[in-house]
Amino acid sequence: MKKKVCMLGAFAVGKTSLVQQYVHSIFSDKYHTTVGVKIEKTTVMAGDTDVDLILWDLHGEDEFQHVRLSYLKGSSGCIYVADGTRENTLATALNLQQIAQNTIGDVPFILVINKQDLINQWEIDKKTIDEIKKQGIPVIMTSAKTGDEVERAFTILTKKMMEK
Amino acid sequence: MSSKATDSHTLNSLKDLLLKPEQKQIQRIEKRLDDPMIRANEISNALPDAISLSMMGSDKLPRAIQPVIDGSLKISVQKNPKAYADAIFPALGPGIRKAISSTLMGMIQSLNQALNHSFSLNGLKWRYEALKTGKPFAEVILLNTLVFQVEQIFLIHKDTGIVLEHVVAKDAIIQDPDLVSGMLRAIQDFVKDSFSTDSDDDLETLRIGSNRTVWIEKGEHALIASVLRGTPPLDLRIQYQELLEEIHLKSSIALANFDGNPSPFAFYREPLKDGLKSKAKTDKIKISPLLLCVFIFIFALIFYWGFTKYQNHQIWQGYIARLESQKGLILLSTKKKNRHYYISGLRDPLAHNPDDLLKENEKRQIFITSHWTPFYSLDPKFVIQRARLILAPPSTITLSLSGNTLYADGIADQMWIEQFKRISVTLPGIDRYNDDKIQNTDRHRLVAELKALSDMRIYFKNNRSRLVKGQEDFLNQVLQKLLVIQTLQSRTSLSVQIIIFGHTDSSGTEKLNLKLSRNRAEKVFNYLLVNGINPAFLTLSGVGTQRPLANEKTLDDRRYNRAVSFKTFYINSIRGNL
Numbered sequence: 004m005k006k007k008v009c010m011l012g013a014f015a016v017g018k019t020s021l022v023q024q025y026v027h028s029i030f031s032d033k034y035h036t037t038v039g040v041k042i043e044k045t046t047v048m049a050g051d052t053d054v055d056l057i058l059w060d061l062h063g064e065d066e067f068q069h070v071r072l073s074y075l076k077g078s079s080g081c082i083y084v085a086d087g088t089r090e091n092t093l094a095t096a097l098n099l100q101q102i103a104q105n106t107i108g109d110v111p112f113i114l115v116i117n118k119q120d121l122i123n124q125w126e127i128d129k130k131t132i133d134e135i136k137k138q139g140i141p142v143i144m145t146s147a148k149t150g151d152e153v154e155r156a157f158t159i160l161t162k163k164m165m166e167k
Numbered sequence: 168m169s170s171k172a173t174d175s176h177t178l179n180s181l182k183d184l185l186l187k188p189e190q191k192q193i194q195r196i197e198k199r200l201d202d203p204m205i206r207a208n209e210i211s212n213a214l215p216d217a218i219s220l221s222m223m224g225s226d227k228l229p230r231a232i233q234p235v236i237d238g239s240l241k242i243s244v245q246k247n248p249k250a251y252a253d254a255i256f257p258a259l260g261p262g263i264r265k266a267i268s269s270t271l272m273g274m275i276q277s278l279n280q281a282l283n284h285s286f287s288l289n290g291l292k293w294r295y296e297a298l299k300t301g302k303p304f305a306e307v308i309l310l311n312t313l314v315f316q317v318e319q320i321f322l323i324h325k326d327t328g329i330v331l332e333h334v335v336a337k338d339a340i341i342q343d344p345d346l347v348s349g350m351l352r353a354i355q356d357f358v359k360d361s362f363s364t365d366s367d368d369d370l371e372t373l374r375i376g377s378n379r380t381v382w383i384e385k386g387e388h389a390l391i392a393s394v395l396r397g398t399p400p401l402d403l404r405i406q407y408q409e410l411l412e413e414i415h416l417k418s419s420i421a422l423a424n425f426d427g428n429p430s431p432f433a434f435y436r437e438p439l440k441d442g443l444k445s446k447a448k449t450d451k452i453k454i455s456p457l458l459l460c461v462f463i464f465i466f467a468l469i470f471y472w473g474f475t476k477y478q479n480h481q482i483w484q485g486y487i488a489r490l491e492s493q494k495g496l497i498l499l500s501t502k503k504k505n506r507h508y509y510i511s512g513l514r515d516p517l518a519h520n521p522d523d524l525l526k527e528n529e530k531r532q533i534f535i536t537s538h539w540t541p542f543y544s545l546d547p548k549f550v551i552q553r554a555r556l557i558l559a560p561p562s563t564i565t566l567s568l569s570g571n572t573l574y575a576d577g578i579a580d581q582m583w584i585e586q587f588k589r590i591s592v593t594l595p596g597i598d599r600y601n602d603d604k605i606q607n608t609d610r611h612r613l614v615a616e617l618k619a620l621s622d623m624r625i626y627f628k629n630n631r632s633r634l635v636k637g638q639e640d641f642l643n644q645v646l647q648k649l650l651v652i653q654t655l656q657s658r659t660s661l662s663v664q665i666i667i668f669g670h671t672d673s674s675g676t677e678k679l680n681l682k683l684s685r686n687r688a689e690k691v692f693n694y695l696l697v698n699g700i701n702p703a704f705l706t707l708s709g710v711g712t713q714r715p716l717a718n719e720k721t722l723d724d725r726r727y728n729r730a731v732s733f734k735t736f737y738i739n740s741i742r743g744n745l
Contacts, residue, residue, distance in 0.1 A: 005345065006427040007327040029342045030350060038357045042328075042349035054427075057329055057349050073356040077326025079427055164427075 005055040006164055007077050011070060011103065012084030013095035014063035017117040020147040021084060022058060025154060039071050047154075047161040054161050070099065072106045080164045081112040082156070087144070088118050090126035097135075111163035112140075115156050119146040222420075269401060278305065288455035315397030316445035320407075321348050322414070322435060323390040324425050328352030331389065331425075331432040334439045339394075351392055355383065386411045388422035393442065403444060410438055475532075482529045483508055489524045495544040496521060507534050514539035517552050543595040550596035557594060558587055564605070571598040581609040581658040613655040617663065617735035620648050624716065624730045625691060630675065632686035635726075642694055645733070649700050656704070664736040667692050669709040670716055672725035677711060685709025691731045 010018050019041075026043040034041040039062040047054050059078070061070050075081075081103055083096040096114060103112075114135065116127060136142050141159055145152040199205050221228035244251050290308075297304040318339035322332040328351070333344040341347075358370040373381035380399070384391040384407045391411045393403075414435055415422065421431045483503070490496055490510070495518025502509050514521065521537060522530075543553070551568045560566055564577035573591045575584075584605055591600040625642050626635040634642065649665070656663045669688030671680040688707040696702055717727035 004427050005327075005329045005429060007329055007349075027343065027346070029346050034350070038350075038353055040350075040353045040357075042346050042353060044343060044345050055345060057327070057345055059328075059349065059353070071356065071360060073360055074353060076356075077324065077328065079327070 004049075004052055004165075005057060006079040006161070007059060008056045008080045008082060008160065008164075009059045009061060009075055009078045009103070010082045010084060011061050011096070011099045012063060013086070013089070013092040016063065016084045016086040016089075016092050016096075017147045018060055018063065018084045021115065021117055021145065021153060022060065023147070025157065026058060040074050045157065047157045049158070049161045049165045052165075054165065056157060056161065070102070072102070075103055075107050078103075078107055078110055079167075080110055080160050082115055082160060083112060084115045084117055085127070086118055087116045087125040087127050088121050093127050093131070100140075111160060111167055113156060113160045113163070114140050114142045116142060116144045117147055119144045119151055120148045269404070272401060274305075287458060290455070314446055315395055315399040317399065317403070317443045318394045318396055319344075320394075320439045320442050321351070321390070321392040322432060322439060323348045323352060323392060324422070325352075325386070325388050325390055327425065327427070329425075329427065329429065331429045332435050332439055334436060334443055336443050336445065348392070351381070351383070352390075355390075382407065384408050384411050386415050388419070388425070389414060391439075391442075397446075399444075403442070407442060410435075410442065413438070479506075479533045482525075482533055486525055486529070486535070490521060493519050493521075493524070494546045495519070495549050496539075497542075507536060510535060510537040512537075512539055513542040515544035515546075515549050516541055517549050517556070518544065545596045547596070550594070554591060554594055554597065558583075558590060560587070568597070571596065572601055573597045573599070574601045574604065576604040578606040578608050581607055581660075607659065609655050609658045610661060613652060613659055613661060613663070614737070616648055616652045616655065617665075617737060620645065620652065620665065620733045621735045623648070624727075624732055626726065627687050627690075627729045627731070629672075629726070629729060630683065632683060632690050634690075635729075642691065645691070646695055646698050646700070649695060649704070650698075653701060653704065660739060661737045662739075663704055664706060665704050666734040666736075667695075667705060667707040668714060668732045668734060669707070670714065670728050670730050670732060671711050672728040673712050673715070673719055674725065680711035681709050683709070684711045687729075687731050 010022070012018050022043060022045065026045040028041070028043040030041050030043075041060045043058040043060055045056050045058060047056055059074055061074055081100070083100050085093040085096040093116070100112060100114075103110075116132070118125075132142055132144075141163070143152055143156040143159065145156055147153065199209070218228060293307045294304055296302075297307040300307070316336060316339075319333065319335045319341055321330055321344060323329070324331050328349040330344045330348040333348075335341050355370045359368065369383070369385050371383055371385075373383070375381070378396055380395045382391075382393045382395065382404055384393075384404070389411065391407045393407060395403075414432075418431065487498070487501060490498055490512070495515035497513040498510065499512045500510070510521075521539065525535070543549070547568050551566060551573075554566055554568070554573055558566065560575065560577075561579050561583060564575050564579050564583070567574045567576065573594075575587055579587070584602060584607060587605070588600060588602060591597050623641065623645055625638050625645065627633060627638075628635055652663060652665075667688045669684035669686065669691075671684045671687075675683075685707070686709070688709050692702075692705060692707045695705065712728070715728050716730055716732055717724050719725050719728065
């Protein structure tokens with residue numbers, strides 16, 4: 004089984020480093036700036052099936068560069084990434100989620116708030132997170148640096164995609 | 168009777184009571200069934216779901232309605248063709264454009280190949296093949312010459328970019344197909360977003376370096392991307408397009424509902440593998456005889472050219488060497504321009520003709536333009552030669568040169584000697600002359616003539632100043648001699664004096680004899696004078712008996728003294744040789 008998964012998020016939230024230890028990549032990071040996307044691949048066990056996640060690591064959204072919506076086409080799932088130490092990245096992630104939903108419709112997604120290792124510097128408080136969770140959005144707090152929860156984030160999304 | 172009626176009424180009431188709801192239901196159903204409007208309304212609500220359900224199950228419905236659709240399409244097109252033309256134009260236009268451009272590409276490709284192979288042995292073979300099969304010659308060439316290899320073929324799901332199937336040629340080096348396919352898809356989107364305005368314009372061909380190409384065939388739900396090396400025939404592309412069409416036809420549902428599971432497409436592995444075509448380069452390099460002939464001809468031409476060039480160079484060098492070794496020729500410059508050789512220099516008129524230094528066959532081989540400026544060579548050989556030419560010495564004279572002095576040795580007449588003295592010093596290379604060894608012939612002759620004259624006698628009659636008969640001839644001889652002497656004298660530097668002595672015999676008185684002798688001398692003198700002898704040479708003297716010419720032993724001896732004799736003198740007026 005193969006699934007296309009888009010990774011979206013603001014600039015420098017750690018999308019690339021988030022997946023680095025788990026993925027297989029043959030392309031250099033240059034593609035982010037040139038083509039706006041870099042394709043990576045990781046395999047996740049969902050039940051007793053191996054699922055190949057074809058990760059479309061999209062260029063970080065910022066005020067100068069916007070996500071190419073055509074890259075979202077055909078995605079089975081999305082991972083929105085925010086940086087816990089920058090509150091506005093959460094807004095960007097949620098905004099991107101809306102844009103993606105408008106573009107490709109309802110697909111399973113998760114919200115990953117990265118940089119858990121810097122939790123004492125976080126701007127996003129627990130209350131906000133709980134509110135988001137209440138809306139039915141799965142939120143996973145990870146640390147790309149230590150690798151905490153990263154694998155679980157992929158597994159949760161994979162399960163959601165397989166259930167659909 | 169009344170109970171019967173009551174019973175019937177009761178039954179009806181009971182019936183009503185029991186069956187009324189059902190009856191109402193039946194009435195409603197009847198109404199629904201009878202009223203076409205209600206039925207149409209219901210069917211219209213159920214139809215979409217029914218069709219969807221039917222599509223999910225089998226292809227029964229499409230099969231059933233196909234004739235209806237065909238028929239209605241036909242009627243509709245007949246009724247309003249323009250609407251259809253308008254509708255299909257956007258779809259047809261790009262297709263036609265694409266077909267034309269790919270045909271043109273193919274034509275250019277075949278033209279190139281045809282030009283390259285028109286004259287080879289294979290070319291002839293292929294012409295025969297084209298004739299036999301009825302295929303265009305260019306196509307036959309293309310089929311036989313293209314060298315290519317299809318390295319990999321991807322069957323890619325269009326929206327997700329996920330690889331549905333992937334085949335690789337045996338020796339191709341590949342990267343992870345999922346990643347490559349994803350990126351390829353992304354790049355396609357990127358290119359389309361960035362450069363294309365038309366929704367049908369897509370990235371169709373990627374060129375990597377000069378030898379590798381990626382062809383992307385686009386279908387509604389899937390793509391076939393083929394990675395090729397070399398120059399593949401465009402037919403192959405059509406094959407891929409056909410395969411893609413077939414895949415869409417057979418698996419349109421699976422493609423439309425693709426959920427990430429590529430296993431249903433494993434079926435296309437074999438057809439895709441069929442697309443992994445290649446054509447290897449023929450190892451044997453065959454050279455057509457015509458080409459070989461051309462090569463040999465060119466080689467021969469080059470060889471001939473080289474050899475001629477070498478030969479010409481040799482001739483040229485030899486000629487230059489010969490010119491340089493020649494006396495009287497001085498080379499100032501030599502140069503070669505194209506096939507022409509140019510020489511300029513100085514040439515003594517007496518030097519060897521430079522043209523003669525080239526052999527006849529050499530003259531035919533190289534073209535030499537020479538410019539010679541005349542000059543006088545001071546080489547002794549030329550100085551002496553020039554002296555000989557200008558002075559024209561008689562054969563009795565030998566000229567020689569020592570340093571800058573010209574020596575003449577031998578016998579020459581005075582005139583030449585004068586000329587020698589005058590001219591020799593004006594000749595280039597000669598400062599002085601030496602005539603010490605020249606013997607002057609005129610002097611010799613003059614001296615000889617004078618001597619002969621002094622031996623001559625003219626005899627007179629006894630006691631008279633008249634010539635003895637027959638002496639007139641002698642007198643004339645004397646005259647002739649003197650004329651010669653006079654001429655020779657004028658040509659030499661000798662100053663000549665001739666004394667005419669008149670003699671008498673011993674008979675008679677001294678006084679008479681002196682007078683008589685003088686008369687006799689005068690007689691000769693006058694004769695010579697009137698006959699053109701310059702009197703300046705001549706002196707006359709009557710010596711009587713004082714200088715007897717013979718001893719008068721007998722009387723008869725006296726007649727030898729009755730005569731005129733000549734005494735000659737000469738002195739050098741200037742330095743000269745005798």
